[in-house]
Each structure stands twice: as structure tokens, then as C-alpha cells.
Amino acid sequence: MASIxxxxxxxxxxxxxxLDGARAIVLVDYKGITVEEVNKLRGNFRKEKVDYxxxxxxxxxxxxNQMGITDLDDYLKGPTGVxxxxxxxxxxxxxxxxxxETDLEKKEIGGFKVGLISGDVYKANQLKQLAExxxxxxxxxxxxxxxxxxxxxxxxxxSGVMSALVRAVDAVAKQKAxxx
Numbered sequence: 001m002a003s004i005x006x007x008x009x010x011x012x013x014x015x016x017x018x019l020d021g022a023r024a025i026v027l028v029d030y031k032g033i034t035v036e037e038v039n040k041l042r043g044n045f046r047k048e049k050v051d052y053x054x055x056x057x058x059x060x061x062x063x064x065n066q067m068g069i070t071d072l073d074d075y076l077k078g079p080t081g082v083x084x085x086x087x088x089x090x091x092x093x094x095x096x097x098x099x100x101e102t103d104l105e106k107k108e109i110g111g112f113k114v115g116l117i118s119g120d121v122y123k124a125n126q127l128k129q130l131a132e133x134x135x136x137x138x139x140x141x142x143x144x145x146x147x148x149x150x151x152x153x154x155x156x157x158x159s160g161v162m163s164a165l166v167r168a169v170d171a172v173a174k175q176k177a178x179x180x
Contacts, residue, residue, distance in 0.1 A: 008059070015063035018051055018084055026083040026092040026115040026127065027075050030054065033104065041099050048091045051084040071121045075114040089117045090130055097131035 019025060030038065045052045057076035064072055083092035093115065100111055112124035122130060134142070 011055070012059050012063045012066070015053075015055055015059055015082075016067060018053060019063060019067060019082075021086050022084045022116075023087065024083075024085040024089045024092050024115060024117045025069075025072070026096065026117075027072060027113040028081045028083060028096060029079055029111060029113055030081040031079045037103060040103060041096075044095050044099060045083065045092075048095060049085075049087055050091050050095060051086075052081060053084075054079075054081050069116065072114055072116060080113065088136070090133065090135060093122075093127045093131040094135070097128060 033041070042052050057078075057080055060080065060082060061073055061076050064070070083096060085091045093112070096112065112127045114124065115122040115127045115130075117130075
């Protein structure tokens, strides 16, 4: 039978494994959320390849500190859920904000505590602002549209000039044919 110390070490190691390589770590207060709502939230995260777990604050703190992260220590109080994304830095904030607006609209819950995104600490209000911003894919699509718009305009102008030139040449040819 494993000792309590071995269990704690394995738990901390498991948390470190889940946090390793994270591009975003967001801490949230889950107080007041039912089991069904948590399961739905986990499903939303899973669809976007985002991890969500709950553990003791002490174990989370030990894991983070062993990884050299101490910026979140002051926020590890009360009920804490941990959202981890290894792919998209903004996904945890976007998914959580949408969930709070749609599924928890009438509940008073804690929501965001703090986030560590690409090494920078984001307070709760900054996470909300981040969640409202367009995704990286949306921004790239807008940039490409902006780049393509002048090219499309040029093609339209050149095409219009060519059409006008063809009509003018055709009109001159018809005039000459009628005069002969």
C-alpha cells in the first residue's frame, strides 16, 4: 500500500505533467457551479483541446513552484479550477467567458482569478478583455482580406479599363466599317 507521502508526490507530479508546456494557465473560482455544469464545461474545453482540472491549492502551488512559477501563488485561495492550454493562448479565457455568459447567466460565481499567458500575468478584468478579442485565425483572415482587397480592386480596375478599351476599339472598327 502506497504511503500518503507517495500519493502526494504522485499527485504533484501529475499536476506538473498537465501544466508542462502550457501556453496559458488560467485559474478560476468554480464556487456555485453544479456537477452537471462542470461536466458541460469540461466538454467545451475538451472540444478545443484544453485541459481543466480541480486540485488542492497546496498541490497546485507546489507543482507551479517546482516549475519555477510563483506569480500565481497569491491567487491559490478558495475553490480553484485550473484551465491549461498547450495550443491556443486565448482559448481558456474565451471558452470560460462564453460559458459564464450562456450557461451561468443568472448565477453569481467567482469566475476568473488570474491567468499566466505566454509568461505574462493577466488579472481577471484583463482575461475578460482578452476573451472578447478576435481569435488568431480571425485576425489572420482579416489581415489577408486587407491584403487581398487592394489586389482585387486593381484587378477590377484593370479589367474595367480593358473592357472599355475593347469597346472603344470595337466602336472605332464599326465606324470605319460603316464609312466604307
